Amino acid sequence: xxxxxxxxxxxxxPMLALGATAGALAADSPFAVFKKIVLLSESEREAAxxxxxxxxxxxxxxxxxxxxxxxxxxxxxxxxxxxALDFRWHLMPIMKTAKTDRAKQLAxxxxxxxxxxxxxxxxxxxxxxxxxxxxxxxxxF
Numbered sequence: 001x002x003x004x005x006x007x008x009x010x011x012x013x014p015m016l017a018l019g020a021t022a023g024a025l026a027a028d029s030p031f032a033v034f035k036k037i038v039l040l041s042e043s044e045r046e047a048a049x050x051x052x053x054x055x056x057x058x059x060x061x062x063x064x065x066x067x068x069x070x071x072x073x074x075x076x077x078x079x080x081x082x083x084a085l086d087f088r089w090h091l092m093p094i095m096k097t098a099k100t101d102r103a104k105q106l107a108x109x110x111x112x113x114x115x116x117x118x119x120x121x122x123x124x125x126x127x128x129x130x131x132x133x134x135x136x137x138x139x140x141f
Contacts, residue, residue, distance in 0.1 A: 028110075031086040031089055034067070035082045035086075038067055038070045049067060087113055087117070090109045090110070091120060096136060099121075099125055
């Protein structure tokens with residue numbers, strides 16, 4: 001779990017820039033957009049990263065390195081990692097929202113993730129408010 005959080009923290013700043021500039025649908029996370037870029041041919045990947053409005057050359061190099069790293073991974077491993085990051089990206093903001101105000105956010109979650117997120121929220125809502133606050137504060141799950 002700690003590895004997943006570390007990967008998310010490393011990828012998130014450049015991925016947010018990537019998601020904001022890649023013309024993604026509202027429901028697409030930066031990780032879903034990243035996955036689409038990784039699936040392109042090598043020349044198309046380089047062109048796609050080159051077109052992104054990334055805040056600094058350092059972030060661009062990080063995105064390029066991560067694209068190469070994920071493109072070299074076995075497909076099953078890559079999909080598992082990116083799907084976990086995508087799931088977390090959609091889940092975390094909803095967990096911070098009051099149960100009564102979640103409908104709009106849930107509607108924007110891709111269908112392939114929605115049922116699992118709804119199941120996770122059922123368990124989340126059973127926790128005491130103090131426990132939920134501590135978990136969110138530490139993101140220890």
